[in-house]
Amino acid sequence: MKYAKTLIIGSVSALAVGATAHLQADDTLRIGVIGPTTGVFSFFGEQQRMGVELAMEELAERLDALNLEVEFYDSQGDAETTVDRLRAMESRDNVDLVVGPVLGGTGLAGLEWAKGSGMPTVISYSAPEDITMRDRAENVVRAGWTGAQPMFAFGEYVAEELGHQRIVMVGQDYSFPYNQLGGFLKGFCAAGGESVERIWHPTGTSDYSSILATLPDGDALLYNGAGSDGLAFFQQYHDFGIDARMPLLGGSNFFAVGDLPEMGEQAIGGLSALQYAEGLESDTFLAFRDAFWAMHGDEVMPLAPAEHGYVAFKMAVDAFESANGGDRDAVIAALRATEMPDAPRGPFHLDDYGNPVQNIYINEVQEVDGRLVNVPIKTYESVSQFGPFEAEAYLAGEPDSRDFPPGSCADPYYD
């Protein structure tokens, strides 16, 4: 008897819990934001979080109308943790849409998971090109970029405007720099460049003096990497005075993400390319930057990961609104039709593969109001992830790798 009573109470409370969970699922829309907010790469995740928080504040009324809640998840920069968090979002927290992940490896892990789950996903800063190319999924779009995307324009700029013919590239030996160099070479050779000599070093190299001792000659050096490797390379490049012999150009993250204050004024004049610049002067950008500073304090500069988080979140809210709720197919269709005429970085829309077609800025490091910023000095408008190429032709080609595309522009590949 006692047993039966317990059983009944148990089932009733279970039912009650089930019912509330069900109610929650019906009424409330939930966005799960994932990024590395602790650990070595927390800078990127924190930037994204701050961008999303700004968007939440600006869209507060619309969030209320949609009955939309936001939850932040920490990926710790780790692919496995990312997938764990994503699973929890779906099965435990009834999340309707994911914003993130931020880093390359976690982005690919998130993509794999999203393919299986069907969850509408807006990838923010994560840049492996196959997320929106060879491995693309209907339910995954991107608010950011591919590794090659800004580099097509940079290669063209370096050959055409700077007139450099022979480039020496030193880069971190993994897939993202391969992709960056791939884009660079394709733009560079088409614009009349001659050759790029590659020197790959293992990630985590801290002493570059011997690479610098045996550098081949060239018109300029492209450092294709970032983070602590980039900072050490930058320091030693100047210690040995090689900047006097060959100007130093940067891969997209080199001057753009976080290292600039550590580099100091020697970085002034440094050139790189990205779909973002914290030195933009457009009204939409200034409004974004000032609001960001008002919310998070003006010692934090909103960089690309912050803007991409901000924009990804707006894309999600717009999609829920035009889908009139959380119906997956409608949300995905709305996401894929995204047009952002007033994004802080400049106008963009998504291509048929779900990646932004956007401005690429050639940025120069300048000192503005006592701080170092990337100021755009030239804009290439409406650049897609395929650069100057047709999508089908690009996709039929070999993916970029350590030795591909060829380093000599005389190679038949470029004909």
Added chain:
Amino acid sequence: MHTFYFLTLNGLTMAALLFIMASGLTLAFGLMRVVNLAHGAFYLLGGYVGVQVIRDTGSLTLGLLAGGAIALLVGLLMERFLLQRVRGLDLSEALLTIAVGLIIADALLVVYGGQPVSLPLPRELRAPVDLGVMMYPYFRVLIMVFAVLLGIALWLVMTYTRLGAAIRAGVDDRETAMSQGINVPLLFGGVFAVASFLAGVAGVVGTSYMSLTQGLDVRVLMLSLVVIIIGGMGSLKGAAVGALITGMVSSFATGYLPQFALFFLFLPMTLILVFRPQGLFGRAA
């Protein structure tokens, strides 16, 4: 020819830094039979604190001392309150030092964040000086001079002082040394503290050209281990020779075959382990 000198000087700079790290590690090992796997974390700790002090005060000397001092303090506490409790249990000692290393590195991540840090050196230190064969940055020359002076100082202490004799006795035969009235536990603490101090100083010195970042602790530790395995654990001369070999191999390999740099770095160690497991100057156990 220019490239040859360039690579040689790079190798010497690296050897100098490695010697500062490895001399302490090898002495502590020789005396206590503890491979301190938190040595890399002491490098990180000294580096972060030292750089912060240099930024706040503008004094390089103060930064070097602060970096060394904080590592010394933590090392001393670790030896007194943790290592002494597991004295003689090889596995426990090794695991304990790994644990302390991870805790230090993680605490530093919380305090200083994951972004890489560089050392603001005055311009005149970064400027190149003429070494006869080529121009080379002044501070790199200073690192080499510092390592040589340190080596000489350690050698003098070890060879000509009572303290050195006691340490050597402890290295050779702990039991007999103890029975001769040498206060070995005190010696342990002292040597361990000096070793930690040197690791902390190395952290500040190394940050002058390598950016300081999470994960560097493990890489630096690995290199130091390579050095003392080549040289022979417990031998000061071995640490010097091991540092030279490692620095040179690394410099020339990175210069000519950067993709295989790690391969060549670990090749000498592997050969030594196979053909002369006690190291060049170590004595067979």
